[in-house]
Amino acid sequence: MIMIQRSLLVAAALLASAASVQAYTPVTDARLANPEPHNWLMTRGNYKGWSYSPLDQINVNNVKNLVPVWTFATGKRSGHQSPPIVNDGYMFITQPDNQVIALDARTGEEIWRFQGQGPEEFSALHNTNRGVSLYDDKVYVAMLYGDLVALDAKTGKVVWTTTVANWKVGEYMTMAPLTVKGKIVVGISGGEFGVRGFIAAYDAKTGQQAWKTYTIPAPGEPGSETWRGDDWKRGGAAAWMTGNYDVETNTIYWGVGNASPWFGDQRPGDNLYTASTLALDGDTGKIKGHFQYHWNDSWDWDEMNAPMLVDFQRDGRTIRGLIKPSRNGYLHWLERLQNGAIGFVDAKPYVYQDVFASIDPKTGRPTYHPDKIPGTGKKASFCPSLWGGKDWPFEAYNPKTGMIYIPANDNHCGFLEGKVQEYVAGKWWTGVDIPDIGFTVKKDAKSFGEIQAWDINAGKKVWTVLYSNSMNWGSILTTAGGLVFNGGTQDRMFRAYDARTGEQLWQIKTSSGIIAPPASYMIDGVQYIAVQAGWGVDPQFQQGLLANLIPGWPKATTEGGVLWVFALQR
Amino acid sequence: MGETQGEREGCGCAVGRRELVLGAAVALGALPAVAAAAANERRPKAGDLLVHSMGPKKGQPLAVEDLPPGGPGLLAFPMDPATGTVLDGSRFNEVIAVRLDAAALSEETRKGAADGVVVYSAICSHEACPVNMWNDHEHTLVCSCHGSMFDPRAKAKVVFGPAPRRLAQLPVKVEGGVLVVTGPFDGRIGAVRAA
Numbered sequence: 001m002i003m004i005q006r007s008l009l010v011a012a013a014l015l016a017s018a019a020s021v022q023a024y025t026p027v028t029d030a031r032l033a034n035p036e037p038h039n040w041l042m043t044r045g046n047y048k049g050w051s052y053s054p055l056d057q058i059n060v061n062n063v064k065n066l067v068p069v070w071t072f073a074t075g076k077r078s079g080h081q082s083p084p085i086v087n088d089g090y091m092f093i094t095q096p097d098n099q100v101i102a103l104d105a106r107t108g109e110e111i112w113r114f115q116g117q118g119p120e121e122f123s124a125l126h127n128t129n130r131g132v133s134l135y136d137d138k139v140y141v142a143m144l145y146g147d148l149v150a151l152d153a154k155t156g157k158v159v160w161t162t163t164v165a166n167w168k169v170g171e172y173m174t175m176a177p178l179t180v181k182g183k184i185v186v187g188i189s190g191g192e193f194g195v196r197g198f199i200a201a202y203d204a205k206t207g208q209q210a211w212k213t214y215t216i217p218a219p220g221e222p223g224s225e226t227w228r229g230d231d232w233k234r235g236g237a238a239a240w241m242t243g244n245y246d247v248e249t250n251t252i253y254w255g256v257g258n259a260s261p262w263f264g265d266q267r268p269g270d271n272l273y274t275a276s277t278l279a280l281d282g283d284t285g286k287i288k289g290h291f292q293y294h295w296n297d298s299w300d301w302d303e304m305n306a307p308m309l310v311d312f313q314r315d316g317r318t319i320r321g322l323i324k325p326s327r328n329g330y331l332h333w334l335e336r337l338q339n340g341a342i343g344f345v346d347a348k349p350y351v352y353q354d355v356f357a358s359i360d361p362k363t364g365r366p367t368y369h370p371d372k373i374p375g376t377g378k379k380a381s382f383c384p385s386l387w388g389g390k391d392w393p394f395e396a397y398n399p400k401t402g403m404i405y406i407p408a409n410d411n412h413c414g415f416l417e418g419k420v421q422e423y424v425a426g427k428w429w430t431g432v433d434i435p436d437i438g439f440t441v442k443k444d445a446k447s448f449g450e451i452q453a454w455d456i457n458a459g460k461k462v463w464t465v466l467y468s469n470s471m472n473w474g475s476i477l478t479t480a481g482g483l484v485f486n487g488g489t490q491d492r493m494f495r496a497y498d499a500r501t502g503e504q505l506w507q508i509k510t511s512s513g514i515i516a517p518p519a520s521y522m523i524d525g526v527q528y529i530a531v532q533a534g535w536g537v538d539p540q541f542q543q544g545l546l547a548n549l550i551p552g553w554p555k556a557t558t559e560g561g562v563l564w565v566f567a568l569q570r
Numbered sequence: 571m572g573e574t575q576g577e578r579e580g581c582g583c584a585v586g587r588r589e590l591v592l593g594a595a596v597a598l599g600a601l602p603a604v605a606a607a608a609a610n611e612r613r614p615k616a617g618d619l620l621v622h623s624m625g626p627k628k629g630q631p632l633a634v635e636d637l638p639p640g641g642p643g644l645l646a647f648p649m650d651p652a653t654g655t656v657l658d659g660s661r662f663n664e665v666i667a668v669r670l671d672a673a674a675l676s677e678e679t680r681k682g683a684a685d686g687v688v689v690y691s692a693i694c695s696h697e698a699c700p701v702n703m704w705n706d707h708e709h710t711l712v713c714s715c716h717g718s719m720f721d722p723r724a725k726a727k728v729v730f731g732p733a734p735r736r737l738a739q740l741p742v743k744v745e746g747g748v749l750v751v752t753g754p755f756d757g758r759i760g761a762v763r764a765a
Contacts, residue, residue, distance in 0.1 A: 003731060078697075120760065121661050123698040125715045422624055423692040425698055426661075435705040436710045536732075541716050 048309035051396035053520035057527035059481030074561030078532025082131035112156030131176035142173035145464035160207035211285035223272035236260025255362030257302030261431035263418030288340025329353035365395025385414030411445035463502035475517035487514025534561035607712030615646035635665035642704030682741030
């Protein structure tokens, strides 16, 4: 009897705490176009992809007093890669295994939890999720196994479910959706399984498909001349990261990944739109323009991250720009033209890259050193390795410093030799077996992971942080407080740096490696920094390879997800 | 909670605190509906043959002579000899057979082996990816997603990578040069996860 009474009391307390969360503020086009500084309404903070918070309560002078105010165990292992999305007191985080949790962003009380139920036989190359998108009174999340789900933001109840991707042929989803004018835009993963990539939009209210744009043109469509025969049907070009959006021109910029199989001689041609950025009409998904970073990809260098929308100066002119530290190791400055076309401005290597022989100054098209192109029965080494100068973790732009901040990895190379693999639907089909993926580090390397700060107008590197004992798999958050926040190292640290100088100002040892983007928000006059710790997927796999190469390299970083929320000590 | 394939569509899986309590009560009182498995989905059992699941001999019985001594392995599905049904309706039925030196097998492994041939589930215990690759230096079976390695001489125990447990072994004998299953998998297939 006593037990029952206690249970009732606990239940009442829990209901009371859930009820204490304020009413839900609907998310509108206007709010998304101009998000309030105290919220974090989308993955990279704004449509331009800046990963920048205008809050400055936490700043270079007081960040040393930053302390955890609450934490929350997610109950999941594998790689946690989603930022907290915050809307007036509600926080939404996602985890591996198709989980979404809504929390009171001030207290950490759980409001609801959604657990997607995937098919038993689904296999996950990347058991992860990169976050939710918001619109009106709903929360949108992509399931690994291919469903897009709309949840009621206040209760977590399913409003609608739409199947986007067919997991049986290797299509799956990990990205956060992008909300654009009442539509929920998503792209698929699966470039290692011989998919034909696509980006698609769904009506936010009903889940009805509004448009679907393949990232490889069908015969007869513009760009189809860059493919041979039927190669386009299984040509890869997955679109596995969230795009950015230009409100002024109603243009979505979305990145496209590697070609499939990995070896270019098995699919001669430029292979549009692999390794490209696409410019899509925000209403129809029609392709308005593109820029291909490297043609006939043979290095598994996905260019899946959309460039940041940043205006910069060149030759006395302000350019409506795009800036992208590319996986191929070059930092690209591009131009957003009014008709949707993408112009080339400049590119220079930001890590050691030995594949490009030259870059055409007008078009940005590279030429290659032939001995650096792996092929079928032709082994070749190349730098950087297939994980690139950076992988998907987000760079950031701080308008107060005029600098971008790149989580880079240097001094690693790869070698590959292709073979013809029999295509089996849903199975690995890259032309090389996992044990034969060559990965090396430079013998005399003194560091691997980096943070690089570049002046966008001068086109010059200003400062660099070097990690001698880790790669950097952490997304960057920069703030108006003059700070850069970054995890990403296998030692479980989360750090803050002076955005102008790169001086480290604060650090804390967390529960696991941090490979999720940090976010910042403010409630009741208190600024918070929040980030999920939870090591897994590619950083974990790469760590195993490094441990075989470098004596003393730690073999593993502990798994298990925990959300950390920090504020200044009072 | 009584999850079946058919229930997945439109699953109302949000669990608030009150729903969690109510849901648990309902689940305790209700038996999950079990859909009848298609003939090609059942798990292998004694008497089944193994047939190549890909390559030029796809569908043909897997013979010891098909397997290169010392690896790599070959993929196969079980086949019901009475009906000729290949049990490829479930990817969890796919196995990988490797031909090794019988003397190199552990005693436990040898119990399910024949003429040095060992057969294991080709589904990784980490994220259920295909284990269909071979490391020629370590002489191990390799997962095609995250590179976990399994020692085929020792019950396919994990020797590298994130996989939490070994692969299930499918015991076999050799009859007329081809492999015949002698019993069910000796362990669980696939990954342990909530969803």
